[in-house]
Amino acid sequence: MKDIQELFRNAFERHSDELFRHASLRLPDRDRALELTQECFLRAWQYAERGEEIREIRPFLFRTLRHLIIDEYRKAKSFSLDEMLEDDDGGQIESHLPRDYTNTLEAAFDRFDGARAVEAMRELPDLYREVLAMRYIDSLTISEIAALVEESENVVSVRLHRGLKKLRALLESE
Amino acid sequence: MTSFFKQLKREMQEVRLSERERALMRRVLESAMRARPPQKSPIRVTPSPIIFFIPRIASALAFVLILAIVGGGTAYAAEGAVPGDFLYPIKVSVNEKVVAALAQSAESKATVHARFAERRMQEAEALSARGTMTAEAKVALEERFNDHAQVVEEAVAAVEEENPIAAADISARFESAVGAHSAVIARLSEKGEDTESRRESENLSRTLRERGRRLARAETPVAPKVERSRALETAQFSAEDATMTRSAALPADDTDAEVVARIELTASTTLKEAEAHLSALRERLGATTSARTKAQISNIRGLIKKLHEDKGGSSKKGRIERALNDAVTVKTFLEAQEKFREHILLPAPDIESNGNDDESGDSDTQGDEQKEGKKGWKEKEEGNSGED
Numbered sequence: 414m415k416d417i418q419e420l421f422r423n424a425f426e427r428h429s430d431e432l433f434r435h436a437s438l439r440l441p442d443r444d445r446a447l448e449l450t451q452e453c454f455l456r457a458w459q460y461a462e463r464g465e466e467i468r469e470i471r472p473f474l475f476r477t478l479r480h481l482i483i484d485e486y487r488k489a490k491s492f493s494l495d496e497m498l499e500d501d502d503g504g505q506i507e508s509h510l511p512r513d514y515t516n517t518l519e520a521a522f523d524r525f526d527g528a529r530a531v532e533a534m535r536e537l538p539d540l541y542r543e544v545l546a547m548r549y550i551d552s553l554t555i556s557e558i559a560a561l562v563e564e565s566e567n568v569v570s571v572r573l574h575r576g577l578k579k580l581r582a583l584l585e586s587e
Numbered sequence: 588m589t590s591f592f593k594q595l596k597r598e599m600q601e602v603r604l605s606e607r608e609r610a611l612m613r614r615v616l617e618s619a620m621r622a623r624p625p626q627k628s629p630i631r632v633t634p635s636p637i638i639f640f641i642p643r644i645a646s647a648l649a650f651v652l653i654l655a656i657v658g659g660g661t662a663y664a665a666e667g668a669v670p671g672d673f674l675y676p677i678k679v680s681v682n683e684k685v686v687a688a689l690a691q692s693a694e695s696k697a698t699v700h701a702r703f704a705e706r707r708m709q710e711a712e713a714l715s716a717r718g719t720m721t722a723e724a725k726v727a728l729e730e731r732f733n734d735h736a737q738v739v740e741e742a743v744a745a746v747e748e749e750n751p752i753a754a755a756d757i758s759a760r761f762e763s764a765v766g767a768h769s770a771v772i773a774r775l776s777e778k779g780e781d782t783e784s785r786r787e788s789e790n791l792s793r794t795l796r797e798r799g800r801r802l803a804r805a806e807t808p809v810a811p812k813v814e815r816s817r818a819l820e821t822a823q824f825s826a827e828d829a830t831m832t833r834s835a836a837l838p839a840d841d842t843d844a845e846v847v848a849r850i851e852l853t854a855s856t857t858l859k860e861a862e863a864h865l866s867a868l869r870e871r872l873g874a875t876t877s878a879r880t881k882a883q884i885s886n887i888r889g890l891i892k893k894l895h896e897d898k899g900g901s902s903k904k905g906r907i908e909r910a911l912n913d914a915v916t917v918k919t920f921l922e923a924q925e926k927f928r929e930h931i932l933l934p935a936p937d938i939e940s941n942g943n944d945d946e947s948g949d950s951d952t953q954g955d956e957q958k959e960g961k962k963g964w965k966e967k968e969e970g971n972s973g974e975d
Contacts, residue, residue: 418620425616430603437602447604451612455619487859519589527594534595549592550599 417461424470425454431551432478438546439482439539449485453478475551476561479543486539518577525584533583541576548573622664669710670724679731694753697742701761704735708768708795715775715788716927725787729794736765736798755846756853759908762802763915769795770916771923774932803908843904847894850907854891857914858884864921872924872933879934880917887913887938913938 432453437446456477460467467473534542547553547561555573559566604612665677683703690699707728714720714728739761747754769792776788861884869877890910894903920935 421616421620425613429609429612433604434599434602438599447608447612450604451615454612454616458616458619487856519592522591523589525591527591527596528598530591530595531598550596552596 420470421454421458421461424457424474428471428474429454432474435475435546435551436478436482438534438550439542440485441535445485449478449481452481456481472557472561475547475553479561518574518581522577522581522584525581530580530584533580536583537576537579541572541579544569544572545576545580618663622661669713670727671714671719693742693745694750694757697739697746697754697757700735700738700742701757701764704732704739704761705764705768707732707735708765708772711772711788711791712768712775712923712927715772715779715784716930718779718781718784720776720784720787720791722783722787725791729791732795736761740802751842752845752849756849758802759850759911760853760915762799762908763912764919765795765799765802766912767916767919769793769799770935770937771919771932774920774936775923775927775930847903847907850904850911851891851895854887854907854911854914857911857918858888861914861918861921864918864925868921868925871928876933880921883913883917883934883938887917 429450433446433450436449436453437443440446440449453474457467457470457474534545537545543562544558547558548555553561555566555569559569562569564572661674661677662682665674665682668675668678683706687696687699687703690696711720711725711728714724739757743754743758746757772788772795773792776785776792779785779788865877865880865884872880887910891907894906894910897903916938917935920932924930924932
């Protein structure tokens with residue numbers, strides 16, 4: 414038991430900020446983000462205490478947080494699930510694009526002010542915001558993101574791509 | 588990574604926990620790690636801390652209060668207590684008192700006390716499941732339940748003035764919950780070996796069922812200070828004509844439509860929660876039971892969809908309330924099945940939306956289940972016409 418407790422303490426110190434950061438980007442309410450971050454750790458603890466194995470704590474925490482956020486969207490009165498999801502056909506068209514098209518697209522962002530982009534991020538549909546946050550703020554790899562959101566790497570790439578396009582459109586309209 | 592994204596990331600680094608927030612969270616985690624669930628019996632009531640339920644109230648403040656008053660792990664561990672446990676008084680007299688004190692508006696009072704009433708029913712379930720429902724425990728639970736139900740009724744009456752839609756939603760949820768838990772308690776006590784426990788549980792189940800029906804039939808809830816003549820009128824009306832449903836006396840049609848929409852949302856959310864429980868249980872349940880429960884859920888969904896598509900119709904409110912009732916029943920049974928592994932609770936009985944799939948039956952077990960379902964339906968009907 415002692416070892417698990419130490420592990421948890423370390424996990425908390427190491428990951429609480431980034432989990433909170435992720436939650437507060439995706440939820441409108443700082444208080445709610447706080448509560449969900451806390452709930453995330455508590456659930457992870459309950460899971461471990463039941464004797465279940467957690468192989469890697471960071472993805473586990475992100476996954477747990479993700480489920481909590483999904484539940485949150487379901488419960489919210491002013492948002493609808495439609496806002497969270499968007500028409501996602503898995504990217505039939507984009508799957509044929511060359512790999513480095515996204516790199517080119519990324520480079521096009523350099524003329525925007527990254528500091529002001531935080532506001533724009535909050536305006537994106539949550540579906541895109543999720544993957545953009547995971548990629549550019551949480552610094553997860555495409556395969557890590559794919560495992561978390563339970564989609565193929567291809568779908569993730571496409572979603573990132575579309576998210577970037579939407580983000581650029583938002584920044585351009587300012 | 589391009590400089591834009593570097594800037595973005597740097598900007599986001601500003602978002603973090605304050606020292607105070609971090610310290611608080613650390614303490615909550617610590618107290619959870621110190622807590623040990625009550626060792627009494629193999630049945631574990633998983634604590635779902637009441638603290639997470641406070642609707643939008645300053646929860647940081649609440650945490651500090653509770654920790655300050657009781658000190659860490661105790662408050663947390665008490666959440667899983669049932670009557671007879673050493674920590675039970677902490678659960679009801681400390682934890683719940685603090686939460687109740689923080690509920691200021693009529694709406695939060697209604698919600699919070701509805702939750703407390705539900706906790707009493709869940710505790711009753713645990714006692715029935717273990718076969719340890721004594722006469723004293725039953726009386727205590729019943730009294731506390733009645734107190735909370737009274738507050739709910741009065742608070743809902745107050746909410747009704749400003750926000751009839753929220754009032755209708757809280758009422759509908761509460762009624763459904765009462766009926767559902769009553770059915771679970773009845774099921775749990777069915778094969779009990781302890782005579783006293785079985786008797787007390789059955790009595791409690793009956794009382795709750797009665798309460799649920801009374802709630803459903805009442806016009807506006809009995810509130811001591813109701814002054815509006817409309818309320819008086821309709822209260823008299825309902826006393827004379829017990830078959831009057833709530834739908835008929837609500838004012839404008841738009842309010843009705845909004846109420847239906849809100850209850851529909853609640854019902855859909857409940858069904859999703861039920862599905863989540865069903866997935867969690869899938870490995871433990873047999874294929875037939877699993878399929879049957881899944882069918883119940885689909886049927887309810889189907890009914891809701893149909894209601895949505897029907898144009899007009901004054902009976903929409905009644906229908907959506909019944910759909911909510913069924914959804915809450917299924918969910919409550921699933922929750923209970925997760926907690927009380929040794930009992931067979933599913934499929935949930937008395938689901939009105941069973942529709943046509945009662946007709947087909949491939950195996951004997953399915954036949955038995957259908958008979959049970961039909962019998963439950965009959966009981967409900969007879970019960971309804973008997974009470975005037």
